[in-house]
Amino acid sequence: MDTLVRVEKVSKKFCRGLKRSMWYGLRDIARNAVGLRSVSTDLRKDEFWGLRNIDFELKRGEVLGVIGPNGSGKSTLLKMLNGIYWPDAGWIAVGGRVGALIEVGAGFHPMLSGRENIYVNGAILGMSKEEIDEKFDEIVAFADIGDFLDTPVKKYSSGMFVRLGFAVAAHCSPDVLLIDEILAVGDMEFRRRCYNRIDELKRKCTVILVSHNMFQIGRICDRVLFVHRGRERFSGPVAEGIMAYYDVVHEESMELSEPSRSEGPVRLERVSHQLVKNRLEMAFDMVTEPEAAGEPYGLSVTFMDASDHLFAQANSLFRNKTFLGPGRIRCTLPVLNFSHGMYRINLMVYDAGHSRLHSMYRNLFSFQVTRHHVAGASIHFDDAQWEMEMKKYREGG
């Protein structure tokens, strides 16, 4: 197996001030113009390392997921692999053609037809005329734009536009494919086809995927590189990488996700919770204003997971359970199926008809579930029953 990507001790620095950054740039260009090297390994005033000492190697057929919070240097890494930025230290070697699913529909002109834009876009992505001619029908079929092929793309729906852009990029037969958070677009059917296409491509090339979607990472990648503030925090198997990512990100998102509330006549005075043996026990001390004293109300507890998705809830009204007046409401939930990670709780107080929201509490509290394994999904059925019935083969049949 041949190595297609080699990244050795690669660093990249940026400058905080725009004017100073331009000035440094001019100085570096001037030094280069007379054959001198820029002094790239020292930090000048206002400069900082955007990416520091990144190392990895990829062979054909391998898929690397690059994960990390926003601003940690993931896109910078892709740009360096693509040759858009030069590293300031270290060395990168990339074999063969680099394809990028980064800016779909690059160079599309709204006035030109889909047919004309396929050629422009293909040329920008490095395809030759013969190559586009050969793959033209495949691209059109994949984009599924039907009779719109000869219509100016400004008349396209945004979905069609993205599909056509993706279709061209996905057919440029790269040796190294860079993907930056692209699969968030399109409808479900199209996303499914994108995944299938990437599965096809990844057998023939090496893929580097940047994503915040851990499900995608788990679905596609063989390995992950977790970068945080420009440095490698973890490099290795997918599950461990995602676990490391969750631990760091959640620590940080806890700081960011300040509790917020909007309160009405029925409101929460105090909340307490404890995690006892996979059971989450909560107690809500409720108070009511005189105006709502005679009105029954219900509580809804919602759970947000790592990716800030609402993935579980408990609503007393769905169980026809209502409460009246002030008092302590206890709620106990089994959380034994939760995967490793940090979870945040929101609370909503509704009237009995579930039509009026009295009060709402975002990020009321959070709790950590610690596990030895990381699942791609937020729920893992620990108590799933597994059985196998041995098939009886006739010997010597």
Added chain:
Amino acid sequence: MVNDESGKHLIIHTYEPDNVLARGLWRVFPAIFLEVASNRWLTFQLFRRDFLALYKQSLFGFLWALVIPLVSVGTFVVLNRSGVFRIAGLSVPYPVFAVLGVAHWQLFSTGLMGAANSLVRAGPMIMKINFSRKSLVIAAFGQSLVAFAVQWLLALVLCAVYGVTPSMWILLLPLLLLPLAWTTLGLGFILSILNGIMRDVGNTLGVLLTFFMFLTPVLYPRPAGGLLGRITAFNPIYYMVSVPRDLALTGHTSEWAGFGVSAAVGVVIFMVCIYGFHLAETRVTERV
């Protein structure tokens, strides 16, 4: 050595600090040449895109290229007839002379404007996809060649109207245009980079070019003396415009020396500018 699936050797790209110097400074020009040569088809596609887009969106299409020469030449014809501005000593009818002058001038000015704005117009694409940015600049310059051709056709029509027979030199026109083309393209390269850094460049360029046009004898014959005469002697664009024009209309010119020197100056400008562009493009891209 890395091979692709069919066992073919793959090109390996390496990136390191000061990547442009990686293979030595003396390899910069071959690298530039190779890049431009291997991206011919991309350049053509970008040119074709802008060409089609421009003419699909307007009613008169490329006939718009005729508006500027007709208006400016018309203005000068009126000024000439009314005696405000006397143009004498021409061996060909003034409109033919002026239209050809404007055509050459426009090749320079619109070519320069187009090239200077090419990188900025491409937008975020140049920061996300690695493709030859030189193709963008060349393709933008290419648009002004189309306008030039259309304006030349207008000149030929005027020749027929006024009974002027062009000389055989017009067959060599593409060759005679080269100095103007490479000077424009060279300046366009460097201006596109500067425009990326400071948008003021694109904004002021139009004003400067208008001013420069009246300073350059394209709509009137070269003044014999005075300040303008002295400036003109050192204006390479003047020679690049007037020599092809004189040769096409009369078959002779008295300014071969100036043309030769200007062409050489143009070559130097082109080399220096494209060298600067090549060294600067990556560092500028990451800063815009």
